[in-house]
Amino acid sequence: MELSERKKIILSAIVEQYIRTGEPVGSKSLLTVLPMSLSSATVRNEMADLADMGYLEQPHTSAGRIPSHKGYRYYVDNLIDQSALDEVQKKQIEACVLAKSKDPDKIVEHASEVLADITNCAALSTAPTATGSTVTRIELVPIGRRTAMLVLLTSKGIIKSRVCRADGDITAEIAEKFYNITSASLIGRFLDEISLATMQTLAASVSEDMLTMFSLLAAVSELALEASKSDVILEGQSNLLNHRELENNTYELMEFLHKGDAIKSLLKSGDKDLSVLIGREAQYKQLENSSLILSKYTINGNDGGIIGVVGPTRIDYAKLIPSVKYLTEIVGKLLTQALEE
Amino acid sequence: MELSERKKIILSAIVEQYIRTGEPVGSKSLLTVLPMSLSSATVRNEMADLADMGYLEQPHTSAGRIPSHKGYRYYVDNLIDQSALDEVQKKQIEACVLAKSKDPDKIVEHASEVLADITNCAALSTAPTATGSTVTRIELVPIGRRTAMLVLLTSKGIIKSRVCRADGDITAEIAEKFYNITSASLIGRFLDEISLATMQTLAASVSEDMLTMFSLLAAVSELALEASKSDVILEGQSNLLNHRELENNTYELMEFLHKGDAIKSLLKSGDKDLSVLIGREAQYKQLENSSLILSKYTINGNDGGIIGVVGPTRIDYAKLIPSVKYLTEIVGKLLTQALEE
DNA sequence: TTTAGCACTCAAAATATCCGAGTGCTAACT
DNA sequence: AGTTAGCACTCGGATATTTTGAGTGCTAAA
Numbered sequence: 001m002e003l004s005e006r007k008k009i010i011l012s013a014i015v016e017q018y019i020r021t022g023e024p025v026g027s028k029s030l031l032t033v034l035p036m037s038l039s040s041a042t043v044r045n046e047m048a049d050l051a052d053m054g055y056l057e058q059p060h061t062s063a064g065r066i067p068s069h070k071g072y073r074y075y076v077d078n079l080i081d082q083s084a085l086d087e088v089q090k091k092q093i094e095a096c097v098l099a100k101s102k103d104p105d106k107i108v109e110h111a112s113e114v115l116a117d118i119t120n121c122a123a124l125s126t127a128p129t130a131t132g133s134t135v136t137r138i139e140l141v142p143i144g145r146r147t148a149m150l151v152l153l154t155s156k157g158i159i160k161s162r163v164c165r166a167d168g169d170i171t172a173e174i175a176e177k178f179y180n181i182t183s184a185s186l187i188g189r190f191l192d193e194i195s196l197a198t199m200q201t202l203a204a205s206v207s208e209d210m211l212t213m214f215s216l217l218a219a220v221s222e223l224a225l226e227a228s229k230s231d232v233i234l235e236g237q238s239n240l241l242n243h244r245e246l247e248n249n250t251y252e253l254m255e256f257l258h259k260g261d262a263i264k265s266l267l268k269s270g271d272k273d274l275s276v277l278i279g280r281e282a283q284y285k286q287l288e289n290s291s292l293i294l295s296k297y298t299i300n301g302n303d304g305g306i307i308g309v310v311g312p313t314r315i316d317y318a319k320l321i322p323s324v325k326y327l328t329e330i331v332g333k334l335l336t337q338a339l340e341e
Numbered sequence: 342m343e344l345s346e347r348k349k350i351i352l353s354a355i356v357e358q359y360i361r362t363g364e365p366v367g368s369k370s371l372l373t374v375l376p377m378s379l380s381s382a383t384v385r386n387e388m389a390d391l392a393d394m395g396y397l398e399q400p401h402t403s404a405g406r407i408p409s410h411k412g413y414r415y416y417v418d419n420l421i422d423q424s425a426l427d428e429v430q431k432k433q434i435e436a437c438v439l440a441k442s443k444d445p446d447k448i449v450e451h452a453s454e455v456l457a458d459i460t461n462c463a464a465l466s467t468a469p470t471a472t473g474s475t476v477t478r479i480e481l482v483p484i485g486r487r488t489a490m491l492v493l494l495t496s497k498g499i500i501k502s503r504v505c506r507a508d509g510d511i512t513a514e515i516a517e518k519f520y521n522i523t524s525a526s527l528i529g530r531f532l533d534e535i536s537l538a539t540m541q542t543l544a545a546s547v548s549e550d551m552l553t554m555f556s557l558l559a560a561v562s563e564l565a566l567e568a569s570k571s572d573v574i575l576e577g578q579s580n581l582l583n584h585r586e587l588e589n590n591t592y593e594l595m596e597f598l599h600k601g602d603a604i605k606s607l608l609k610s611g612d613k614d615l616s617v618l619i620g621r622e623a624q625y626k627q628l629e630n631s632s633l634i635l636s637k638y639t640i641n642g643n644d645g646g647i648i649g650v651v652g653p654t655r656i657d658y659a660k661l662i663p664s665v666k667y668l669t670e671i672v673g674k675l676l677t678q679a680l681e682e
Numbered sequence: 683t684t685t686a687g688c689a690c691t692c693a694a695a696a697t698a699t700c701c702g703a704g705t706g707c708t709a710a711c712t
Numbered sequence: 713a714g715t716t717a718g719c720a721c722t723c724g725g726a727t728a729t730t731t732t733g734a735g736t737g738c739t740a741a742a
Contacts, residue, residue, distance in 0.1 A: 024735090026734065026735050026736090027735075028734085029734095038684085038685095039684065040685090041684075041685055041686070041687090041737095042685070044735090044736070044737075045683095045684090045737095048736090048737080058736090059693085060691085060692060060693065061690095061691055061692065061735090061736065061737090062690085062691045062692045062733095062734070062735050063692080063734080063735065063736085064734080064735065064736095101563055102506075102560070102563070103503045103504065103505075104504050104506065137484075139482050139490070141480050141482060141492055143478075143494060143500060144681075146681075147500075147679075149480070149492050151484075153484060157485075159484060159488075159490065159504050161490060161502050162444045163444065163446060163500050163679075165443075165445065165678075165679050219443070219444075222442055222443070222444070226442075237578055237579065237595075238578065238592060238599065241591060241592040241595065242592065250582060251579060251582040251583065254578075254579035254582065255579060258579065338488075338504075338506050340485075367703065367705085368704075369703080370703095379715085379716095380715065380716050380717075381704095381716090382706095382716055382717075382718095383714085383715055383716070385704090385705070385706075386706095386714095386715085388705095389705090389706080400724090401722085401723060401724065402704090402705065402722055402723065403704050403705055403721080403722045403723050404703080404704065405703080405704065405705090
């Protein structure tokens, strides 16, 4: 269903004014921002048409119009330039991300912080996960008598490490046995095969020092689990408090964002690189009054994870969509670089 | 200034009822909870006395009384048992903490999550920091052609690690040079001596492969910085939204908690093991309507860090103080165990 | 097709009214 | 001296009522 040129202009103006002010938009106040000169009555007629078509709705009979979900949708799909972002802003975003630590583990986190800051919304993201990959290497770096650093490498290039405290002394002999066991039985295995139960049987093969070995192997298993699980990173929650229209359900929204289930909804939106979910388009009632802008980043051309923002339905799509888009490009680039052999 | 026994009982009852209901407490409703039998007029007289002495205040002439800061203070200092916590609850708390990953790096974080959950407030904590300690060891674990894992050990037992991507191939030769340089010039040094500038001069000593070496050393310097800086961990922010009396300044409060400056206030409260800051006792106006319960944990008898909760002034001190106290004990024990040689 | 004009609508703001929990005080009682 | 019954008084909050004005839809003329 195609709209007349004039209707497009009017719809666009209404959406933008509403985004700016948060107040229902009346026919008169529109006149000042419309490029052509019309009477309020004419605009009124057009608005009535748009309302009939479902692009606008009225809070009550004698108020202005606000965009419906359908209206926002049309605006996002047809009336804005999804890539508009001037060079200055690009540089700024890039600089912000690079300014933080260069630790590849933290890139996504930092990018989320930046995103939350520049959008004044909550940023939502998932770090690259090693799900479905295999173990390519396991290192044990002895630290103290009973402590060691464990490093786990996966076939997707993801590296995880943690300190591990054993139940017995980590002698050179133990370390050697550990290497034997891991290279014989763990290297090349899929991450989800490294279960605690398997570790138990492996450790049992070492007659003496079984406990010590088990504590090491258990840590490996925890590490493998951690590597294949994708935690949701949430930054700038408090920004949500700035948006009055969310006020009644901010708590429900935050709770919802905390629950990892949100990922499910995110990852499900898997078809496109960039997806915008407006209000109830996301299937959760906690998101009824919110919109999500989600964008995938790729590492070496493969799916890496998602970065996005959550805000009220009334967010500035025209500015935020390009920002999110550009940020994922940067993150993808940085991570590809960081993980390349 | 000592209060009569009866005044103590009445004050205590008022504080507890107000904490429970959030409504100003009137003389009549008190009668039902007081252990002795009195007329409302008598209670009224006592309340008037307590108000004169500054322990209670009235929102307006014809309303009940609410505890003043001074009232809460007296209640906390004299009227509750700061260690009351039944065994069941202790077990529960301990179980919750232990249920999460055993990674020593995450103990404080997990404890904070637990604390936020059981208190329905925001939990605030600092992980143990290596400030002022020296470098005891630096390990380089080559991972890929140009990537390696760096591990930094400090004299306080704190271990930090990160992935590092070098600007050139990390050959065996480079690795050896790296060991030479670090053991000659970095081991034994104080963390804050490992500045980026120093690294630059060190790297310059390697005529060839200077860039590669510098990227490694730069990462060491970042690591040293990270090890000596203490980040504030904040969990359960969204719980703050549940407390109506904060509503107007929840945003300011959250913003404030995000800013690392809060640490300053925390660490300053350094005299006692457990400190309770009620309302404006903390010197920040963002905390005017909130109370903090902060407790230090110790590692091997030395200061480790702080764990605490933030909530409205009207939090259940009698329950939370012992909980926080006990949690720091557990954390201290776990960390001592984890870091012992 | 556009526009001026007009009666109409209705949420929000302003105003008025009522209600009752809770107070302080006084005078009587123990 | 401490306690209590009684009573006038206060005042925030709940409820009802009025006012206001931005915005509408419709009609008739340009």
